[in-house]
Amino acid sequence: MNVIHFMRQNYTQLLDLSLEHLWLVGVSTVLAVLIGVPLGIVIAHRPSFNKPVLAGANIIQTIPSLALFGFLLPVPWLGARSDRLAILALTLYALLPIIRNTYTGIRGVDPAVVEAARGMGLTESQLLFQVELPLSVSVILSGIRVAVVISVGLATIAAAIGAGGLGEFIFRGLAMVDDRVILAGAIPAAILALTADIAVGFLERRLRPR
Amino acid sequence: MLCGMSTDGNAAIEFRNVSYKVAGTEVIAGLNLQVARGETLVLLGRSGSGKTTTLKLINRLVSPTSGEVLVNGAPNAQLDVIRLRRGIGYVIQDIGLFPHFTVERNIALVPKLENWPPDRLRSRVQELLTLVGLSADLSSRYPHQLSGGQRQRVGVARALAADPAILLMDEPFGALDPLTRDELQREFLSLQERLHKTVVFVTHDLREALRLGSRVALMEAGKLVTVLTPNEFLKSSDPWASAYVRAFGDRLETAANRGTS
Numbered sequence: 001m002n003v004i005h006f007m008r009q010n011y012t013q014l015l016d017l018s019l020e021h022l023w024l025v026g027v028s029t030v031l032a033v034l035i036g037v038p039l040g041i042v043i044a045h046r047p048s049f050n051k052p053v054l055a056g057a058n059i060i061q062t063i064p065s066l067a068l069f070g071f072l073l074p075v076p077w078l079g080a081r082s083d084r085l086a087i088l089a090l091t092l093y094a095l096l097p098i099i100r101n102t103y104t105g106i107r108g109v110d111p112a113v114v115e116a117a118r119g120m121g122l123t124e125s126q127l128l129f130q131v132e133l134p135l136s137v138s139v140i141l142s143g144i145r146v147a148v149v150i151s152v153g154l155a156t157i158a159a160a161i162g163a164g165g166l167g168e169f170i171f172r173g174l175a176m177v178d179d180r181v182i183l184a185g186a187i188p189a190a191i192l193a194l195t196a197d198i199a200v201g202f203l204e205r206r207l208r209p210r
Numbered sequence: 211m212l213c214g215m216s217t218d219g220n221a222a223i224e225f226r227n228v229s230y231k232v233a234g235t236e237v238i239a240g241l242n243l244q245v246a247r248g249e250t251l252v253l254l255g256r257s258g259s260g261k262t263t264t265l266k267l268i269n270r271l272v273s274p275t276s277g278e279v280l281v282n283g284a285p286n287a288q289l290d291v292i293r294l295r296r297g298i299g300y301v302i303q304d305i306g307l308f309p310h311f312t313v314e315r316n317i318a319l320v321p322k323l324e325n326w327p328p329d330r331l332r333s334r335v336q337e338l339l340t341l342v343g344l345s346a347d348l349s350s351r352y353p354h355q356l357s358g359g360q361r362q363r364v365g366v367a368r369a370l371a372a373d374p375a376i377l378l379m380d381e382p383f384g385a386l387d388p389l390t391r392d393e394l395q396r397e398f399l400s401l402q403e404r405l406h407k408t409v410v411f412v413t414h415d416l417r418e419a420l421r422l423g424s425r426v427a428l429m430e431a432g433k434l435v436t437v438l439t440p441n442e443f444l445k446s447s448d449p450w451a452s453a454y455v456r457a458f459g460d461r462l463e464t465a466a467n468r469g470t471s
Contacts, residue, residue: 110306112306115271116306116307116365118271119271120296121291121297121320121323122319126323131308
């Protein structure tokens with residue numbers, strides 16, 4: 001009755017499931033960054049879009065994850081492969097912290113710096129890429145960090161719809177009423193979350209403007 | 211740097227019946243004003259009198275509701291806004307140095323955007339640091355490692371980087387301690403003696419206005435009250451001008467004659 005023993009016995013499967021888990025989290029985080037950062041930039045510059053966008057992302061966040069997976073199941077192209085579905089759901093959940101932190105980060109740039117930049121004749125894109133983004137990068141990264149940690153946890157539920165990942169062990173263990181199997185999924189998931197947290201946290205500190 | 215035909219021989223900047231309204235409030239009302247090439251025109255007035263807005267109308271950080279602003283004879287609304295701004299140096303009270311750039315990158319930003327070659331950039335930065343009285347080894351520092359006075363010097367160097375003919379200064383020395391302010395005012399005068407830029411300088415400090423300005427434009431509630439030379443200002447019978455003179459008390463003559471205040 002030893003977790004370590006079980007994990008060593010099922011070494012290859014554990015590795016496969018961890019990689020699946022990483023894949024789900026990785027792809028959904030990249031998608032959420034690709035959508036969330038531009039959206040955050042837009043609402044930081046057009047305050048009238050700010051409320052609807054943040055409210056939308058907030059509403060998504062309130063939908064229970066299991067229910068969201070269930071809702072998406074009948075959607076034709078998505079439902080065909082459960083990992084697509086899981087990635088979409090995880091992306092949606094990751095949006096809120098990323099959009100919100102991008103917005104907060106850019107709005108937090110010293111107005112004097114922005115005014116000086118405009119007055120010196122920077123174009124809007126020069127202002128964005130040379131001033132606003134570099135100065136808010138650590139705030140944006142801390143949003144991504146939150147998103148990744150949430151995703152690692154949420155991705156375990158993806159196993160419920162057959163998307164794989166470390167949730168497989170957790171659900172199997174629940175069905176078998178076997179703590180070892182549950183922990184064989186939960187411990188690596190926790191380690192994954194911690195590692196991701198530390199890694200992005202490191203990046204955040206490295207990129208913080210002086 | 212700025213192109214455009216000059217219609218009026220000497221005016222570097224001209225306001226023609228300019229008004230600016232925000233949400234029904236008239237911030238600037240019917241402003242007519244000419245700034246001659248090479249002069250230092252000081253906009254003097256209380257907070258909310260519209261002097262900062264007047265400044266921003268020149269580099270189009272603000273666009274007039276009616277009327278037009280001519281820069282080197284051409285309506286600035288018809289100029290490319292990026293070209294217009296790069297040809298005008300801009301210094302603000304809060305300085306707005308880029309905290310993530312070194313002093314060197316801060317100063318070299320506009321020339322770099324204008325694709326100056328690296329060696330020319332470097333020598334220009336050294337030249338400017340000397341010009342504003344800073345030691346060359348500050349160039350690799352970050353703004354937070356500088357004192358307030360040093361920061362504002364970098365702000366001035368940055369504004370001068372691409373050698374603009376026009377310089378806009380919005381209370382640049384307002385946040386400095388009296389000694390540093392005095393020092394920077396003195397340096398501004400000696401700098402201006404060499405460079406002959408067209409300067410529009412905003413302040414609410416009469417002493418500073420008299421000391422630095424070749425002319426002082428007094429503003430009140432969005433209107434231009436009067437434009438006078440420092441010595442005329444002291445003798446003026448205009449009620450607003452004399453109210454200022456009374457409020458600032460004695461020893462203003464020294465300031466008007468460019469002495470220490």
